[in-house]
Amino acid sequence: MTATALQTASIPRATSLDRARALARLKFADNGFRLMTLGSAVLVLVLLVGVLVALFIGALPAFREFGVGFLFSDAWSPPKEKFGAATAIYGTLITSLIAMLIAVPVGLGVAVFLTELCWQPLRRPIGVAIELLAGIPSIIYGVWGVYYFKPVMQAYIQPFLIKTLGDAPGVGALFAGPPLGYGLLTAGLVLALMILPYITAVSRDVFDTVPTVLKEAAYGVGATTFEVVGAIIIPYTRVGLIGGVMLALGRALGETMAVTFVVGNATKIQSSILAQGTTISAMIANQFADADPGLFTSSLLALGFILFVITFLVLAAARWMLARMELRA
Amino acid sequence: MKGATTSARFSSRKRRNLVWTVLAYASTALGLAMLTIILATLLWNGVGGLSLDVFTKTTPPPGVVGGLVNSIVGSVIVTAIGLALGAPIGILAGTYLAEYGSKSRLASVVRFINDILLSAPSIVVGLFVYQLLVVPVGHFSALAGGVSLAMLGAPIMVRTTEDMLKLVPKGLHEAASALGMPRSLVIRNVAYRAVLSGLITGVLLAIARMTGETAPLIFTALGNSLFTVDPRGPMSSLPLIIYEFARSPYAEQQKLAWTGALILTFAVLALSIAARVLSASTGRK
Numbered sequence: 001m002t003a004t005a006l007q008t009a010s011i012p013r014a015t016s017l018d019r020a021r022a023l024a025r026l027k028f029a030d031n032g033f034r035l036m037t038l039g040s041a042v043l044v045l046v047l048l049v050g051v052l053v054a055l056f057i058g059a060l061p062a063f064r065e066f067g068v069g070f071l072f073s074d075a076w077s078p079p080k081e082k083f084g085a086a087t088a089i090y091g092t093l094i095t096s097l098i099a100m101l102i103a104v105p106v107g108l109g110v111a112v113f114l115t116e117l118c119w120q121p122l123r124r125p126i127g128v129a130i131e132l133l134a135g136i137p138s139i140i141y142g143v144w145g146v147y148y149f150k151p152v153m154q155a156y157i158q159p160f161l162i163k164t165l166g167d168a169p170g171v172g173a174l175f176a177g178p179p180l181g182y183g184l185l186t187a188g189l190v191l192a193l194m195i196l197p198y199i200t201a202v203s204r205d206v207f208d209t210v211p212t213v214l215k216e217a218a219y220g221v222g223a224t225t226f227e228v229v230g231a232i233i234i235p236y237t238r239v240g241l242i243g244g245v246m247l248a249l250g251r252a253l254g255e256t257m258a259v260t261f262v263v264g265n266a267t268k269i270q271s272s273i274l275a276q277g278t279t280i281s282a283m284i285a286n287q288f289a290d291a292d293p294g295l296f297t298s299s300l301l302a303l304g305f306i307l308f309v310i311t312f313l314v315l316a317a318a319r320w321m322l323a324r325m326e327l328r329a
Numbered sequence: 330m331k332g333a334t335t336s337a338r339f340s341s342r343k344r345r346n347l348v349w350t351v352l353a354y355a356s357t358a359l360g361l362a363m364l365t366i367i368l369a370t371l372l373w374n375g376v377g378g379l380s381l382d383v384f385t386k387t388t389p390p391p392g393v394v395g396g397l398v399n400s401i402v403g404s405v406i407v408t409a410i411g412l413a414l415g416a417p418i419g420i421l422a423g424t425y426l427a428e429y430g431s432k433s434r435l436a437s438v439v440r441f442i443n444d445i446l447l448s449a450p451s452i453v454v455g456l457f458v459y460q461l462l463v464v465p466v467g468h469f470s471a472l473a474g475g476v477s478l479a480m481l482g483a484p485i486m487v488r489t490t491e492d493m494l495k496l497v498p499k500g501l502h503e504a505a506s507a508l509g510m511p512r513s514l515v516i517r518n519v520a521y522r523a524v525l526s527g528l529i530t531g532v533l534l535a536i537a538r539m540t541g542e543t544a545p546l547i548f549t550a551l552g553n554s555l556f557t558v559d560p561r562g563p564m565s566s567l568p569l570i571i572y573e574f575a576r577s578p579y580a581e582q583q584k585l586a587w588t589g590a591l592i593l594t595f596a597v598l599a600l601s602i603a604a605r606v607l608s609a610s611t612g613r614k
Binding site: 036037040041043047051055107108109112132135141142144146148193196229250251253255256257261289301311316 | 342343345346349350352353354355356357359360361363364366367370371374417418419421422424425426428429430435436438439441442443444445446448449450451452453454456457459460461480483484487511512513514516517537540541542543544547548551568571572575576586587590593594597598601602605
């Protein structure tokens with residue numbers, strides 16, 4: 001296109017030289033811009049690989065010292081230089097599990113309300129309000145949790161659980177111990193509140209992909225709202241829903257500030273979910289600044305590496321499922 | 330006889346529907362109630378502390394009246410560094426995904442990785458930047474804090490930029506190309522302008538995210554009780570000072586933590602609401 005423009009131009013040589021130079025400059029700038037965008041895109045990849053590599057290198061001394069046993073050891077003793085990841089991994093999994101148990105049904109309930117039940121003009125404002133929960137910085141959840149939620153847990157919820165379930169056969173051990181306020185359950189509940197908006201947002205988006213004809217057909221043969229939800233909407237969006245849930249799980253696993261304030265930061269595995277514990281991220285946040293260089297720091301970096309690998313796998317699975325959902329839609 | 334069983338089944342179906350409906354309403358009520366409670370506690374505890382001191386004095390040691398000026402300025406500076414580094418990378422990478430790479434294998438890998446970085450644990454990013462910028466230099470710095478925020482903000486801008494550029498009508502591209510414009514000029518002068526408000530939405534969302542982040546700053550910017558604008562040294566920021574003062578046993582410091590929390594939350598929510606309003610206006614066009 002540019003070449004023909006040059007050939008047909010019947011203009012003095014000097015001008016055509018200028019033109020050629022200008023075109024060359026344009027071409028250079030054009031290429032430069034393309035390369036810059038390419039470089040930025042590659043940088044995103046480099047950053048991810050960089051995070052993995054840097055953490056792994058930092059974690060290497062700990063992995064060398066403790067081997068695979070690092071994953072399964074519940075030791076955590078800076079003076080004795082004995083470290084293991086089990087306590088933190090256990091706390092991370094339990095708090096996330098509690099959060100998911102609460103947030104998934106509630107989040108789905110909100111999404112159903114927003115797509116099927118809510119009066120049309122109110123849908124957007126209520127949807128935005130729920131999404132604002134996701135906008136509140138996590139440290140605010142932490143401060144609120146420790147000043148307001150922890151006392152409520154201590155005074156009402158934990159004593160109630162201990163009284164009703166503490167002596168129950170089988171599950172009793174889960175609800176044993178004194179009501180301290182801090183603990184895995186408290187952290188899990190604060191986490192539930194934090195990830196609720198993510199579950200709602202993704203479920204609402206995938207609910208919207210259900211063809212209206214399908215829903216109307218079901219309503220047409222006399223199905224109730226919840227038969228439509230149970231028999232049409234949820235089966236149709238199953239893959240996307242699981243993706244959304246795993247996305248929220250990824251958030252819950254890595255959340256730091258909200259958990260640090262309320263989890264109690266005890267480096268010991270206890271059977272009771274009312275007991276104080278810790279999570280990988282809370283442990284790093286609490287101890288990293290004071291850690292001696294050497295095995296202590298390296299063990300914390302190893303924890304970071306493990307956390308990153310776990311969340312990477314969960315998030316990758318979530319994205320894969322959501323992408324499959326998009327392909328079908 | 331048959332009529333009786335069908336009507337019994339009908340009423341049991343209706344009952345079940347009612348139960349689930351009530352639960353859906355209750356879930357929404359719970360969510361809205363929690364939002365209200367959190368915002369109300371922030372206002373209740375924070376408004377009392379809002380005074381001129383907050384914006385003129387630096388963060389105090391225990392027992393002294395002080396303010397948050399070093400933290401507020403620090404937050405702005407660290408976020409600005411994050412934005413200055415993250416925005417070009419985010420927008421350019423998003424441009425690559427939408428305009429140049431679109432269906433190439435590299436683009437789909439970058440898209441996938443970027444989606445993962447979008448929700449990657451921020452504390453891990455902090456550890457990475459600590460290894461990369463704090464250990465070799467030997468001291469904490471606002472610059473390192475800014476870099477870690479850039480890593481958290483850029484993925485948001487990559488995503489929104491790509492989504493927005495894909496909205497540009499093909500005809501607009503083709504018309505500009507037909508005039509002999511090189512691709513980069515088409516993108517910069519036509520496509521970017523067509524979705525400018527969408528790009529700004531992404532930037533605002535990224536600022537909101539970066540402003541509220543605490544975890545990656547703990548081992549990068551560290552915090553500083555003195556007023557400083559030097560990005561080479563440690564610097565305070567609102568989330569950091571909330572983290573510190575909320576755990577403090579002193580009432581004055583706790584009060585400042587609440588005031589800081591109030592300022593931070595409303596700044597972040599205002600940014601995300603502004604982003605939402607802007608994106609709604611792009612969508613309508």
